[in-house]
Amino acid sequence: xxxLGRVLGLAGVIxxxxxxxxxxxxxxxxxxxxxxxxxxxxxxxxxxxSGVRITEYFPVPEGWFVGRRVxxxxxxxxxxxxxxxxxxxxxxxxxxIDLSGHQVHIESLGHGGWIDSAGHPTxxxxxxxxxxxxxWRAGAYWLNSSRRPTFPLxxxxxxxxxxxxxxxxxxxxxxxxxxxxxxYYRSIAVDPTLIPMGSRIYIPAYHGVGxxxxxxxxxxxxxAIRGRHVDVFRPPPASPTDPGNSLSGQRIYVIPxxxxxxxxxxxxxxxxxxxxxxxxAPGPDGGSSTPSGSSGPASTAGGATAG
Numbered sequence: 001x002x003x004l005g006r007v008l009g010l011a012g013v014i015x016x017x018x019x020x021x022x023x024x025x026x027x028x029x030x031x032x033x034x035x036x037x038x039x040x041x042x043x044x045x046x047x048x049x050s051g052v053r054i055t056e057y058f059p060v061p062e063g064w065f066v067g068r069r070v071x072x073x074x075x076x077x078x079x080x081x082x083x084x085x086x087x088x089x090x091x092x093x094x095x096x097i098d099l100s101g102h103q104v105h106i107e108s109l110g111h112g113g114w115i116d117s118a119g120h121p122t123x124x125x126x127x128x129x130x131x132x133x134x135x136w137r138a139g140a141y142w143l144n145s146s147r148r149p150t151f152p153l154x155x156x157x158x159x160x161x162x163x164x165x166x167x168x169x170x171x172x173x174x175x176x177x178x179x180x181x182x183x184y185y186r187s188i189a190v191d192p193t194l195i196p197m198g199s200r201i202y203i204p205a206y207h208g209v210g211x212x213x214x215x216x217x218x219x220x221x222x223x224a225i226r227g228r229h230v231d232v233f234r235p236p237p238a239s240p241t242d243p244g245n246s247l248s249g250q251r252i253y254v255i256p257x258x259x260x261x262x263x264x265x266x267x268x269x270x271x272x273x274x275x276x277x278x279x280x281a282p283g284p285d286g287g288s289s290t291p292s293g294s295s296g297p298a299s300t301a302g303g304a305t306a307g
Contacts, residue, residue, distance in 0.1 A: 041194070042193060042194060042196065043194065043195055043196065043199070043254050043256050044196075044256055044259075045256065045259060046253070046254065046255045046256070046259060047253070047254050048251055048252070048253050048254075049195075049228060049251065049252050049253075049254055050228075050249075050250075050251045051228050051249060051250075052228045052229070052230060052248075052249075052250045052251065052252050053228060053229040053230070053246075053247070053248050053250075054203065054205065054229075054230055054231075054232060054245070054246070054247040054248075054250050054252075055229070055230075055231050055232070055244070055245070055246050055247075056231065056232045056233075056234050056244035056245050056246075057093055057094075057189065057222075057231050057232070057233060057234070057244075058093070058095075058184075058233065058234050058235060058236045058237075058244070059093070059095040059096050059097045059103055059178070059236060060083070060088065060089055060090060060093045060095070060096045060097070060236065061096070061097045061236050061240075062079060062080055062083045062096060062097065062098045062099050063099060064083075064240040065080040065082045065083040065086075065089065066080065066082070066153055066154055066155065067080040067081035067082035067083065067086075067151050067152065067153060067154060067159070068080070068081055068151070068152040068153060068154050069081070069154060070084070072084050072174045073172060073173045073174060074107060074173040074174040074175050074176075075098075075104055075174045075175070075176065079098060079099075080154065081140065081141075081151050081152070082151055082159075083096060084140070084174070085136055085137045085139075085140040085141065085169065085172075086135065086136050086137075087114065087133070087134035087135050087136060087137075090104065090105065090106050090174065091106055091109065091137050091172075092134070094106060094179050094222075095178055095179050097236065102176065103176075103177060103178050104174055104175065104176055104177070105174065105175055105177065105178055105179035106172070106173075106174050106175075106179070107173040107174055107175040107179075108171055108172060108173045109137070109171075109172060110137070110139065110169045110170055110171035110172030110173075111138075111139075111169070111170045111171045112137065112138030112139055112169065113137075113138050114134035114135070114136070114137060114138060115134070115135055115136055115137075115138050115149060116129075116131050116132045116133060116134060116135050117132075117133075117135040117148070117149065118148055119143065119147060119148050119149050120132075121138065122134055124223050124224040124226070125226070126226050126227060135149065136149055136151075137169055137172070138167075138169065139167050139168050139169025139170065139172075140167070140168070140169035140172070141163075141166075141167055142158075142163025142164070142165060142166050142167070143163065143164060143165045143166075143167060144158070144160055144161035144162060144163060144164060145161065145162070145164055146161070148160055148161075149167075150162070150163050151163070180219065180220060182219055182220060182233045183233070184210065184233060184234050184235050185206070185209065185210040185211065185212035185216075185232065185233070185234055186212070186215075186216060186217060186233075187216065187217060187219040187220060187233040188201055188216040188217065188218055188219065188220070188230050188231065188232055188233065189218075189219075189220035189221055189222045189225050189230065189231035189233070190218045190220075190221065190225060190230050190231075191221070191225050191226050191227055191229065192218075192221055194227060194228070195218050195230070195254055195256075196218065196256045196257055197218050197219070197221075197257075198217065198218060198219075198256075198257035199217070199218040199254050199255060199256045199257060200215060200216070200217060200218075200254075200255040201215070201216045201217070201218060201230070201252055201253065201254050201255075202214050202215050202216075202252065202253040203216065203230075203232075203250070203252050204250075204251070204252075205247060205250055206232065210234060210235075216230075216232070219233075220233065230252065232245075
C-alpha cells in the first residue's frame, strides 16, 4: 500500500480548477483516520475481530489532478505536482497511474513528514493525526505571502495565492511499476502489530462486492493503518468525486498464517458497502466454510472472539 497510504486509509483532488483537497464530497485523510483504535495485541489464532474500520485504496490516477507538471526523481518526463506530493496523491497512496496509463510508485518519501493546509507539521498516530488532516509532504511546495502552502496549476495561476518561496523536499524518489504485487479485492493492508502479514481475512461486507469472495490476504501496510483498521485494495473509482467505501463497527474473521484453516461461523449481520451479504462465510478457496448447525463463534473449534 501507500507508504502512508492508504494513510490510509481516499481521494481529494482538484475539479474545475479548485482544490478538491477540501471538497465536502470526499473524506479527507484526517477524517478517515481520526478514530482512536483499540489496543493492539498480535493475533495468533483464528479470531473474529470486532469494531473494525474498513476503508479502500487504489492506484490514484494522475488525470484527477490539475497541478503544473514537474520533474520527479526516478520517473521519465514530467508529472502533475499535486499528484506526486499531495496527501491524496502518490506520496500518500503509494501507487498511481500516470497520464499514459502506466503504473508508478513512490520509492522513498524523503526527509520530513507531512503538513496540514496551514503548513503546520502533522503526523499519524493511534489517536489520529497530531495536527489535523495532512495536506502535503513537508516539502515540494511553495509558501504564499501568508506563509501557507500553495502550488502552481497547469491551467495557470496558483491553488492558494502566488508562491513567494519554494520549500524543497530532499531524498524523495519515485519508480516505474507497482510498489507490490497486489490484487484488486483480494489484497488488504493491515496493522502488522495486530494482524500478522499473510493472514487470511474474511470480511462479510465484501462477499460479492466487485466479484470478491470476501476473503483477503494481508499483503500490505500503511502508516495510518493502525489497530482495528484495514484498507481494501480496489480499482480506481470511475470519478474522483467517488471516495470509495468507508465502514465502521465491522466484524472480520482473521486466520493468522501457519494456523490450521478453521471454519468461520456466521457473525452478526454487517452492513455491506454496495451489495447485500448472503449466506455463511465462503471458504478461502470457495464454497461455504460455515458447518451445518454452527451458529456463532463458540461453534468454531479453537476459534476466538475479540470483542
